[in-house]
């Protein structure tokens with residue numbers, strides 16, 4: 506069954522705003538689709554019209570404006586934010602936040618804007634951007650309005666966004682030299698796990714004395730909360746053990762968590778104490794960077810392609826019951842596909858084009874078995890609408906074979922017996938091949954990071970990692 510009726514790929518922001526004004530509640534903007542496609546599949550949202558804004562040039566810019574604020578465009582992905590020198594240097598907690606979202610393929614499509622609009626209290630960037638006092642610009646045919654992020658989210662999944670509005674800018678002040686901050690996320694594993702509790706702390710210092718403090722917390726109330734009582738005990742003195750302990754206890758007192766599958770209310774409160782304490786101690790020790798890789802060592806699975814080509818010309822509509830073709834390149838061949846307008850990319854590739862190497866595992870973004878390259882970057886085809894491929898270049902695992910010769914990663918998987926049932930293998934190979942394009946000689950940590958968006962239920966990871974190392978050795 507089609508997931509939507511009509512899919513517009515707009516080529517200008519004005520077109521998007523006009524379409525929102527025309528369709529209002531019936532329409533949703535689609536950015537990375539990593540929340541929306543899951544919601545559509547689970548009938549949590551039922552818009553008939555999707556407006557894809559990912560092909561509009563310039564919306565993925567991160568820059569320091571003349572107003573002294575850092576601006577993120579609405580298409581800035583988590584990967585771009587984490588790998589931005591500007592963000593790493595002047596908003597470290599946001600880089601840490603974005604680096605911890607999902608896995609690499611998810612970060613390549615998922616945007617900061619989409620994260621804010623979905624507005625669950627577990628959506629990581631909201632906590633940090635609230636601590637940074639971010640403001641949002643919402644645009645409609647009626648004009649622009651600017652809203653502080655702290656007022657924007659009103660309840661779980663509820664915001665002040667009107668149906669005809671689009672979030673067009675996220676802005677916040679860069680941290681000053683006397684300010685330092687940190688973001689911490691408690692989750693069951695390092696990748697592909699939603700927060701059980703998250704905390705962002707930003708302190709202003711005069712020497713050792715704290716002169717201002719901001720602590721924001723997620724997953725402990727229906728919206729992100731600040732804790733003024735905890736902030737107050739930190740101000741006017743240095744970060745002594747006593748002050749840290751008091752602030753952590755006051756933060757836990759302010760938390761009003763629920764019990765759910767990810768953790769009980771009691772556990773969350775205990776973790777608030779531990780995480781606020783850990784955050785403050787790390788700021789005292791000056792080691793708040795906590796393992797965030799520097800920009801030039803960060804694994805993004807972009808390979809050598811930084812940004813995909815934009816679509817030029819007029820806005821394109823693909824009706825799920827229409828016969829407008831999706832025209833794209835798959836494994837170097839031009840294809841024109843009819844009948845896939847209401848599907849996700851994985852089904853177009855498998856069912857319409859017969860590229861069954863790409864596997865459908867969870868179809869919820871959790872396993873990575875559907876990984877393909879879209880305009881040169883690794884993405885999850887189960888969360889990518891098929892019409893997003895229009896005018897794009899797709900590579901599947903079949904496309905890694907050149908003139909009958911397997912890719913070095915494919916060969917190494919065979920040589921190292923890194924395959925058992927094989928279901929996860931194409932996804933791992935697509936991630937690993939992109940990793941080696943990006944870092945011909947990756948470190949163990951980089952291999953772990955590059956494969957962190959892929960799950961294997963049977964072989965285990967040691968052989969897979971050895972296979973990637975072996976493939977890299979062939980690069981010598």
Ligand SMILES: Cc1cc2nc3c(=O)[nH]c(=O)nc-3n(C[C@H](O)[C@H](O)[C@H](O)COP(=O)(O)OP(=O)(O)OC[C@H]3O[C@@H](n4cnc5c(N)ncnc54)[C@H](O)[C@@H]3O)c2cc1C
Nearest residue numbers: 536537538539540541607615616619620622628629672870
């Ligand atoms: C396996 C998995 C793991 C995940 N892990 C994490 C995690 O660790 N942390 C986390 O916080 N989230 C996580 N998420 C959730 C999701 O990936 C993020 O929230 C992501 O940032 C959403 O961005 P997107 O671009 O994909 O949004 P989309 O899915 O495209 O859109 C999300 C919502 O925002 C609206 N929207 C998007 N952009 C705009 C705009 N500019 N103006 C108006 N409306 C807009 C859409 O209409 C939709 O309602 C995970 C999701 C999955 C499937």
Ligand code: FES
Nearest residue numbers: 866867868873887
């Ligand atoms: S992540 Fe796409 S099928 Fe599992």
Ligand code: FES
Nearest residue numbers: 925926927961962
């Ligand atoms: S080899 Fe079976 S899931 Fe990985």
